[in-house]
Amino acid sequence: MSLYLGALPASLIAGFWLLRTFIDELRRRPVAAASPPANSPAALSAEHAQMAEAERTWVASLLGGSLVSAAGKDVVELIATTTQGCAPSPDKELRGPDGFPVFAARVIDLDTESVRDELREHGDSMTGTSGTSGTPEMLRALALLGKVLPEALETLNESRVRPREKTPIRVIWLTPNWPTAFSAGLTGWLQHTHLDGFGIGSSSIELQPISDDGQVFVVIDEIIDTLNRAASAEIILLISAVSHLGEATLDSWRSQNRLFSSQEQAGQIPGEAAVALILARPGTTQVTETPVAVHLTRCVSGKREKSANVRGRVCGTLIDDLIDSLVASTKLDPGKITAVISDTDHRDSRVNELLPAVTERFPNLEPLRDTLALGTAIGSVSPIGGLLALLCAAETARNSSGAGLCVTNQDAFARASMLALAVPETASPAAGTA
Numbered sequence: 001m002s003l004y005l006g007a008l009p010a011s012l013i014a015g016f017w018l019l020r021t022f023i024d025e026l027r028r029r030p031v032a033a034a035s036p037p038a039n040s041p042a043a044l045s046a047e048h049a050q051m052a053e054a055e056r057t058w059v060a061s062l063l064g065g066s067l068v069s070a071a072g073k074d075v076v077e078l079i080a081t082t083t084q085g086c087a088p089s090p091d092k093e094l095r096g097p098d099g100f101p102v103f104a105a106r107v108i109d110l111d112t113e114s115v116r117d118e119l120r121e122h123g124d125s126m127t128g129t130s131g132t133s134g135t136p137e138m139l140r141a142l143a144l145l146g147k148v149l150p151e152a153l154e155t156l157n158e159s160r161v162r163p164r165e166k167t168p169i170r171v172i173w174l175t176p177n178w179p180t181a182f183s184a185g186l187t188g189w190l191q192h193t194h195l196d197g198f199g200i201g202s203s204s205i206e207l208q209p210i211s212d213d214g215q216v217f218v219v220i221d222e223i224i225d226t227l228n229r230a231a232s233a234e235i236i237l238l239i240s241a242v243s244h245l246g247e248a249t250l251d252s253w254r255s256q257n258r259l260f261s262s263q264e265q266a267g268q269i270p271g272e273a274a275v276a277l278i279l280a281r282p283g284t285t286q287v288t289e290t291p292v293a294v295h296l297t298r299c300v301s302g303k304r305e306k307s308a309n310v311r312g313r314v315c316g317t318l319i320d321d322l323i324d325s326l327v328a329s330t331k332l333d334p335g336k337i338t339a340v341i342s343d344t345d346h347r348d349s350r351v352n353e354l355l356p357a358v359t360e361r362f363p364n365l366e367p368l369r370d371t372l373a374l375g376t377a378i379g380s381v382s383p384i385g386g387l388l389a390l391l392c393a394a395e396t397a398r399n400s401s402g403a404g405l406c407v408t409n410q411d412a413f414a415r416a417s418m419l420a421l422a423v424p425e426t427a428s429p430a431a432g433t434a
Helices: 002-028 041-055 075-083 112-122 136-157 180-195 213-229 247-255 317-330 348-361 385-400
Strands: 059-069 089-095 101-104 169-175 205-209 235-243 272-280 292-297 300-303 337-342 371-373 403-408 414-424
Touching: 041 213, 059 075, 059 136, 059 213, 059 385, 075 371, 075 385, 112 136, 112 180, 136 180, 136 235, 136 247, 136 272, 169 180, 169 213, 180 205, 213 235, 213 272, 213 292, 213 300, 213 385, 213 403, 213 414, 272 385, 292 317, 292 385, 300 317, 317 348, 317 403, 317 414, 337 385, 348 371, 385 403, 385 414
Parallel strands: 169 205, 169 235, 337 371, 337 403
Antiparallel strands: 059 272, 059 292, 089 101, 235 272, 292 414, 300 414, 403 414
């Protein structure tokens, strides 16, 4: 026993030195850079980050578009009218409680009675017990939509887009929170009145309610994601229309102190417009008669913490961040941006929010020529004002072979931005390389 107890310390010491020798040997060996296993959370996280960064560079081709507003029946006319400083005037039909005309941006000669008859024929679910279909604002919006669809459908139907026979077409109709009970009637009206003969059935029509201007840009972002992720060959016809010219809208705005008047200079001027965009994944279609293609980037969007409608100075930090993030994600030289088009209107809160961000980042742009605020000419067409601005940005990009920056800041909270990039047709990526 005594021998065992005496040998125990010696064995502990020997074991200690053996362990120390082993550790020293490990320290002297060169250590290879550790890499996480392929299926470990760290490796997957890094891979997802790289994929997410690559996905942010995805784009969609803008194959065509059309619009109508009080300031122009097409993109060229709208840009010219806004550049000339034209503004909405007192309306001949709408009046306030004091009997004075309300300022409004009205599209003249809309045939709403024909729309009402079409709804009775093809939109039975919209016809109420009174025998009328929809509100005056809705009827005007549908009449406006009827003005932009022929040009968009011509682009799809004629030889400018090939091969039409093998290319599926999906229609996404952004509706301004109209009653869901009207959805079937609206779908029937659109198909039978405008889409018959184009091979577009009701199953290819999707009505998507939108609540604010930023959400519209998010929808386009999701379209770009879907087209590229699935390597889809389909063409998207994105359409929307809105009218704020109706007594119900005016009463609502007036009760919220949102309607422009001599006493409420910070109020909005009601407007109306319709727009159509044709989108596809680059390389899946051929567009002739257009030497320069236009690609739309992913969008960046966010919401203000504080309403822009409150009295006092409006901070433009969010707009700053969105523009910086957009330019960084696309790796675009800011000097290639040749125009900034927004749906900004006459309100100081919106102008003071956007203008400093633009002048600080793009000193090469001429404010009156290269920075257009469409809302000053067309009034409020929220939530689709950003779509009109996007088509105008695409037009300026194509004409300058540069890039057009589009910003929406009509809403009290929602903000979004997107780029339209001019790309020579020979440089347009082939299918699967977008």
